[in-house]
Amino acid sequence: MTEHFRRKIIKFTVYALIVFGAYIIQTTPGLFEFFGISPFLVLPACICIAVFEGEFAGGLFGFFAGLFCDSASETVFGFNALVFLVFCVCAGLATIYIFRRSTMNIMLLCLGAVFLRFVLEYFFMFVLFDYENLSAFFYTRIAPQIVLTSIFSLPLCALFRKLHSKFEPGETKE
Amino acid sequence: MQKFFKSWYFKVLCALAVFSVALMIRAAASGSAEVFLSQAVSVVSQPFLDFSSSVTNSVNEFLDRFIHAEENYLRVQELEEELRRANEKLIDYEEKTRENEQLRTFLGLKETNPDYEFEPATVIGRDSTNRFYSFTVDRGSLHGVEKADPVITADGLVGIVWEVGLTYSHVRTILDISVEVGAYDIATRDGGIVTGDLSLSSEGICKLKYLPKESGIANGNLIVTSGIGGVFPKDLPIGRVKSIEIDPSGLSLAAEIDPIADIENISNVTIIKSFNGQSIGFSGSEEAEEGEGE
Numbered sequence: 001m002t003e004h005f006r007r008k009i010i011k012f013t014v015y016a017l018i019v020f021g022a023y024i025i026q027t028t029p030g031l032f033e034f035f036g037i038s039p040f041l042v043l044p045a046c047i048c049i050a051v052f053e054g055e056f057a058g059g060l061f062g063f064f065a066g067l068f069c070d071s072a073s074e075t076v077f078g079f080n081a082l083v084f085l086v087f088c089v090c091a092g093l094a095t096i097y098i099f100r101r102s103t104m105n106i107m108l109l110c111l112g113a114v115f116l117r118f119v120l121e122y123f124f125m126f127v128l129f130d131y132e133n134l135s136a137f138f139y140t141r142i143a144p145q146i147v148l149t150s151i152f153s154l155p156l157c158a159l160f161r162k163l164h165s166k167f168e169p170g171e172t173k174e
Numbered sequence: 175m176q177k178f179f180k181s182w183y184f185k186v187l188c189a190l191a192v193f194s195v196a197l198m199i200r201a202a203a204s205g206s207a208e209v210f211l212s213q214a215v216s217v218v219s220q221p222f223l224d225f226s227s228s229v230t231n232s233v234n235e236f237l238d239r240f241i242h243a244e245e246n247y248l249r250v251q252e253l254e255e256e257l258r259r260a261n262e263k264l265i266d267y268e269e270k271t272r273e274n275e276q277l278r279t280f281l282g283l284k285e286t287n288p289d290y291e292f293e294p295a296t297v298i299g300r301d302s303t304n305r306f307y308s309f310t311v312d313r314g315s316l317h318g319v320e321k322a323d324p325v326i327t328a329d330g331l332v333g334i335v336w337e338v339g340l341t342y343s344h345v346r347t348i349l350d351i352s353v354e355v356g357a358y359d360i361a362t363r364d365g366g367i368v369t370g371d372l373s374l375s376s377e378g379i380c381k382l383k384y385l386p387k388e389s390g391i392a393n394g395n396l397i398v399t400s401g402i403g404g405v406f407p408k409d410l411p412i413g414r415v416k417s418i419e420i421d422p423s424g425l426s427l428a429a430e431i432d433p434i435a436d437i438e439n440i441s442n443v444t445i446i447k448s449f450n451g452q453s454i455g456f457s458g459s460e461e462a463e464e465g466e467g468e
Contacts, residue, residue: 020219020222023219024219024222024223024226025226027219027223028223028226028227028230031226031230055178055183055187056183056186056187059183059187059190060187060190063190063194066194067211067215068215068219070197070211070215071211071215071219072219076198076201076202077197077198077200077201077211078194078195078196078197078198078199078200078201079194079198081190081194081197082191082194082195082198085187085190085191085194086191089187093175093178097175
């Protein structure tokens with residue numbers, strides 16, 4: 001086993017632990033909960049992995065992390081897995097072909113992914129069923145969660161950048 | 175980008191996406207997320223979630239003490255005030271209950287003895303050095319209480335007012351060796367004098383002396399006041415015969431009497447201020463101090 005391969009295993013193990021930690025944080029009642037709203041941390045974590053490790057690693061992480069989220073979510077099982085997979089692949093490809101890995105870009109990607117994920121959920125879970133007070137629900141429950149998740153994405157992004165530079169010191173591209 | 179779409183990465187990712195869609199279709203069709211994967215994920219994450227929840231709860235409970243300190247302080251003050259009011263109400267309730275109980279007793283006694291004039295009183299002091307359970311009540315001459323007035327409870331005779339102040343009275347009980355009460359056994363009609371006994375008073379027992387030697391008195395018989403002498407009304411229950419013995423003089427019988435009233439633990443009493451036949455042959459406090467002398 002080469003040094004490079006061993007380093008990769010350690011790196012992805014650490015990433016997996018961080019994603020799992022993010023899942024624990026977002027599903028534990030009362031932990032980082034503000035006015036009844038908790039941040040949705042798993043998706044930003046996977047987006048960060050996709051940004052730093054490429055579309056394939058990001059897609060795999062997104063898929064399995066999405067399955068975890070599906071087990072705790074009210075959405076149809078598989079919804080998060082699919083959405084995370086697609087968003088992470090897109091984020092990885094966008095970083096390779098369109099964006100630089102600047103903090104602002106990563107934050108925008110996280111915010112966009114989280115926003116789209118919640119809008120999709122909002123549409124398929126609520127709008128399609130034509131519930132009452134939908135807009136109020138969106139502004140009081142979903143929008144604050146998007147904002148809170150974006151705020152928490154910043155330290156996640158910094159953490160992944162730090163880890164990536166530690167495990168891949170040769171890659172200085174931003 | 176073209177390279178990616180032709181790579182096996184893309185095929186793997188597409189397969190995963192199709193798998194996700196299949197999961198969604200299956201979950202939507204079955205109406206439940208309880209598929210194998212969901213259960214597997216739950217099994218993996220459950221211990222961590224349990225641990226995380228317990229840690230979070232502990233931390234939140236700890237932080238709540240500081241975050242809600244002022245709120246809790248105000249709440250405690252509010253509850254203390256509420257408790258104080260509740261205690262006041264409880265005291266009032268207890269007082270009312272006691273009064274009610276006494277009034278019921280009075281009513282019963284009044285019905286059978288319409289001539290009785292009552293004064294309810296509360297025991298406010300009991301000297302620990304007194305061996306005969308004498309006590310002080312919160313009624314005195316201002317309430318019309320006089321020396322040698324009988325003191326009773328709903329159960330029976332307790333004692334006699336020995337000393338009267340303006341707002342208090344000292345009461346000596348029938349366990350006191352200085353108190354003598356004319357009494358008789360309602361079964362045999364044999365009379366004697368109930369008084370305290372040094373060796374028995376600590377057990378809450380008094381003695382019926384000077385019974386005729388040929389008396390047929392038996393254990394368990396009820397002893398009541400005779401009313402002779404005018405200090406105590408007639409037929410107030412005193413106690414029941416516990417044991418019988420021959421007086422040391424050999425001339426009469428003596429019986430140990432277990433008072434009906436719970437004299438050792440008494441808290442409320444009733445003073446009979448007047449009754450028909452009171453003071454007949456009784457002319458003042460000196461006589462009372464000497465006992466009824468029946």
